Amino acid sequence: MSLFSTRDEQFHREQKRPIANAYSLTSLLELEPAVDSCTEIFRSQLLSFADKKRPIDLGAWLQYYAFDVVGEFTFAKKLGFLQEGRDVDDMMSGIQDILVYASLCGQVPEAHKLLLGNPLMPILMPRLESWNKVLQFTLKQVNSRTSLKRDGELEKGDLENGKDMLSRWMTIHNSNPEKMSTRDVIVHLSTNVFAGSDTTAIALRAIIYFLLRNPKAMNRVIDDIDEADRLGQLSNPISYKESTSRLPYFSAVMKEAMRLHPSVGFILERHVPEGGLMVCDKHIPAGTTVGINAWVLHHDPKVFPDPEEFIPERWLDSNIEKLKEMEQSFFAFGAGSRTCVGKNISLIEIHKIIPQLLRDFTFQLHAPQEEWKTKNSWFVQQEGLVCDLIRR
Numbered sequence: 001m002s003l004f005s006t007r008d009e010q011f012h013r014e015q016k017r018p019i020a021n022a023y024s025l026t027s028l029l030e031l032e033p034a035v036d037s038c039t040e041i042f043r044s045q046l047l048s049f050a051d052k053k054r055p056i057d058l059g060a061w062l063q064y065y066a067f068d069v070v071g072e073f074t075f076a077k078k079l080g081f082l083q084e085g086r087d088v089d090d091m092m093s094g095i096q097d098i099l100v101y102a103s104l105c106g107q108v109p110e111a112h113k114l115l116l117g118n119p120l121m122p123i124l125m126p127r128l129e130s131w132n133k134v135l136q137f138t139l140k141q142v143n144s145r146t147s148l149k150r151d152g153e154l155e156k157g158d159l160e161n162g163k164d165m166l167s168r169w170m171t172i173h174n175s176n177p178e179k180m181s182t183r184d185v186i187v188h189l190s191t192n193v194f195a196g197s198d199t200t201a202i203a204l205r206a207i208i209y210f211l212l213r214n215p216k217a218m219n220r221v222i223d224d225i226d227e228a229d230r231l232g233q234l235s236n237p238i239s240y241k242e243s244t245s246r247l248p249y250f251s252a253v254m255k256e257a258m259r260l261h262p263s264v265g266f267i268l269e270r271h272v273p274e275g276g277l278m279v280c281d282k283h284i285p286a287g288t289t290v291g292i293n294a295w296v297l298h299h300d301p302k303v304f305p306d307p308e309e310f311i312p313e314r315w316l317d318s319n320i321e322k323l324k325e326m327e328q329s330f331f332a333f334g335a336g337s338r339t340c341v342g343k344n345i346s347l348i349e350i351h352k353i354i355p356q357l358l359r360d361f362t363f364q365l366h367a368p369q370e371e372w373k374t375k376n377s378w379f380v381q382q383e384g385l386v387c388d389l390i391r392r
Contacts, residue, residue, distance in 0.1 A: 002187045003341060004195065007271060016341065018172050018180050019188055022165045025344045029240060030163045034072035035348065038065060039237045039356055041082040046361060050389035055366040058208065059385035061085075062353075063092060063201035069349050070196035074189055075141045076164035089140075094133030095198060096377070103266065103378040138190040142166065165189065192342065198379050199263040200346040203332070205382050206261035207254055207354055209372060210310045212365050212387075217253060217312055218358075224249050225359050238359070243351035252315035254350055258332040259298045260310060265376035267291030268334055294331035295380075303329045362390040 003019075006012050021027055042065050049056045064081035067088075071079035080088045087093060105112040115121065145166060162168070166189060172180045211218040228234050228246045235242060244251065269291040277284045284290060299307040303325055304314070318326065333340040340346075357363075365387060372384035 002191050004191050009337070012337070015184070015188075019165075019169060020341070022168045023341050023344060025348075027163070027168075028073060028344050028348055031073055031076075032240060032348070032352075034076070035069055035352060036237045038068045038072060038078060038082060039353060041068070041078075042353070043237075043356070043360060045082060045085060046357070046389055047391070050361060050391050053388075055386050055388050057385070058363070058387045059201070059205045059372075059382055060087075060092075062204040062208070062385075063197055065353060066197040066200040066204065066349060067091070069200075070192055070345065071141070072164070073345055074165045074192045074196070075145060076162055076167065077141070077144065079141070089133065089137055091133060091137055091193070092197075094137075095194060096381070098132075098134065098194070099198075099377045099379055103376075106266065106378070134190050134194045135186075138186060138193050141193075142186070142189065146170070165192065195340075196342055196345060198381070199340075199342075200349050202261070202263040202379060202381065203254075203258050203346060203350060204354065205385050207257040207350065208357075208363065208387075209382070209385055210257045210260060211253065211358075212363060212368075214310050217310065221247075221250050221253055221355075222358055225355050229359065234355075234359075238352055238356050240348050240351050243355050247355055248316065249312065250355055251351075252312035254354070255315050255330065256310055256312040259304065259330065260308075261374075261380065261382075262294035262298060262332040263379055264334075265293070265295055265380035266378050267293045268331075268338070292331060297329055297331050300329065360392055362392055364388045364390075 001008075001011065003012060003015050006015070042061070045061070046056070061082075064085070067081045068078045071077055079091075101116070105115070166185070169180060169185045169188060173182065173185055211221065224247050225234070228242075233242060233246045267290075269289050272284050272286050272288045272290060274286050276286050277290075279290075298304065301307050314326070315323070333343045333346075365385075367384075367386065370384060372382050374380055374382050
């Protein structure tokens with residue numbers, strides 16, 4: 001059980017309490033220089049593509065970037081995706097396999113008892129014992145910083161006073177193992193690896209894609225970046241604070257792209273409690289699985305007029321009442337106590353990397369006549385964001 005999977009609200013509160021501070025914006029921004037170092041590697045790799053006039057699968061590289069940033073926040077180290085320009089240890093494909101399995105068994109839970117939930121399967125197919133690549137990858141990264149002893153405990157290693165999550169959580173564990181066990185540390189770290197790259201990469205791809213399909217919006221974003229640059233309001237690389245305070249139209253673009261293409265494409269499930277529930281004058285029995293799908297909510301014409309259109313201006317020009325209604329219906333990160341705990345990680349990455357890329361490069365779709373392809377296996381992945389690059 002983890003924050004991601006538990007249905008027990010008390011367990012969720014108990015698990016979230018000791019780790020929440022590590023996900024706060026203040027804590028994460030202490031590691032902003034590490035994010036900048038990822039940006040520099042990414043930029044140098046893109047320069048190579050631009051100089052050689054080679055098209056690039058930008059969608060894949062955006063996920064490499066997201067993985068390496070998650071590595072810095074989680075383990076204080078890059079995971080090698082950007083430097084090597086590839087899917088390290090097949091993690092991206094491994095996560096995709098898990099998502100396909102989880103999405104199918106999520107809809108037909110009985111199937112799990114015959115597949116990975118079947119106690120005979122590890123005997124018949126021993127390799128299934130190691131199917132969870134996320135856990136293996138997490139343990140590999142942990143072991144690069146410290147050591148897992150025979151009794152299951154972690155050595156203190158060089159984790160004192162670190163700002164990354166492994167260091168923060170091991171400090172809690174060392175001071176009070178009952179508050180956070182070794183198992184808890186590993187589970188929280190592996191959840192970061194599993195959920196931290198795909199969802200952010202999906203958002204990054206959506207922003208770039210909708211800008212490329214809407215040249216007027218793209219030109220306005222670039223004009224804003226160039227003007228702020230001319231006035232000396234932007235560092236190199238661009239900081240999170242500068243992006244959020246100096247580039248309001250980009251913030252609207254970001255939100256509109258995530259409205260049109262939220263990362264999660266299935267309902268966010270809840271179970272109706274004892275006694276049942278009244279929703280819109282309809283009684284729903286206890287135990288029923290209910291949920292809200294962000295894609296449906298985000299395309300409600302009563303809340304978002306012309307819901308299929310990419311209109312960033314709606315987030316800037318609407319009156320206060322309408323803006324409040326849209327904000328309350330924006331479900332890209334969920335809502336309530338189960339709002340995505342890593343929301344600030346995504347926002348930092350988005351606000352920093354997209355303006356930086358648009359400042360440094362002109363992007364063009366390599367095959368503009370072709371639409372990208374999307375696949376919903378709980379996360380709505382995209383393929384086909386292949387671009388040509390030109391230095392600016």
